[in-house]
Amino acid sequence: MMVSAIVQWKIYESSPCGYNASDCEVGTTVSPISVWVMIPGYALPAAGEVFAIVTSYEMAYTLAPQRMKGLVFAINLFMSALSSAIVEIISPAMTDPNLIWPYVGIGLVVLP
Structure with a gap:
């Protein structure tokens, strides 16, 4: 996240x-940095989430x-839904010039 x-x-x-790149006038040149540089910043956390979610489902089931499998699985799914709801709540704030701070915040939370 800090690299992103x-x-x-x-x-x-x-x-x-x-x-303020989103308020830029049409015809203005863009940043010379390729979009391919940002792919690891999105692909690696997504892959990590896939592995973590599959592991949590496995643990919840096994x-x-x-008699509690349904309840444990429901709690697991509720936590995923809660996480998605938090992302939906804060997503309107993720605009220019604030795009750096979500990466810094997540990086600092995960760092310790």
Whole structure:
């Protein structure tokens, strides 16, 4: 996440529109940094989430007592839904020039 924050900062720094790239006039040149540089910042966390979610489903199914499997699985799915709801709530704030801060925040939370 910190690498993604640095890449986004470099995109802002190299853009002729600075930190307000979405308000840039039509015909203005864009940042010379390729979009391919941002792919690891999105692909690696997505792959990690896939592995974590599959592992949590496996644990919820195999480690729960027979009569509580449905409840444990429902709690697991509720946590995923809660996470998605939080993302939906904060997504309107993720616009220029604030695109660096979600990466920094997640990186600092996961760091310790």
